[in-house]
Amino acid sequence: MYQVATIREEEHEKLKKTLTNEDGNNLIHLAENFNHYKVWLVGEDLTESEQSLTSKGTLFIPLSQFPPQQKRKDCFYQTTPARLAPKSFGNLHSCENWLPRRVMSASRVAGIVHTLEGWNTNECGDQIFDIDKVWEATLLHGFRPLPTLRN
Structure with missing residues (x-):
């Protein structure tokens, strides 16, 4: 518990x-x-x-x-909610100035994965996606977790 x-x-x-x-x-x-x-x-x-x-x-x-x-x-x-971008993403250097190179905020990753998966809804309001489904789709498209950082 x-x-x-x-x-x-x-x-x-x-x-x-x-x-x-x-x-x-x-x-x-x-x-x-x-x-x-x-x-x-x-x-x-x-x-x-x-x-x-x-x-x-x-x-x-x-x-x-x-x-x-x-x-x-x-x-x-830990950085703000974010993921390492797939190696296949070209010309990506940084999205936010508080994140390391080739790292994207979770909200940007969510938008990309939603589009790639063809999901036509968002998680605002009463509908919540199955977290396992979202996690698997994120990994499938090459986004990876970040390591823990020390100050």
Whole structure:
């Protein structure tokens, strides 16, 4: 079983409203013992003081389009949601200035895969794609996961 902890009360309340009772039981509001958690899912608004609450070796995984500022040299920072472009893509150098060469943001990859697969819908609203189907299609078209980066 996994637990998800939030450090901001307003985020905790907002998330709790979107979850079933069963899933909501795995969501906790964290007021102390921040260094117990080694993986943090964060937005671009992650502050330096919030980063200082974590222990050495913490992995920060951004959920937003833009990465948080990297303030800890003893922690790991994943890039924003992104994928390595297929080697078959020519004349691709960079799409966003915060991502390494030949890396595309997940939203751009999603648009390309949707087109290649002929999917005529999006994931806004009530329809959610089967994540396994999307993952397999992404791999099929040559997009690869990124390695974890150290600051």
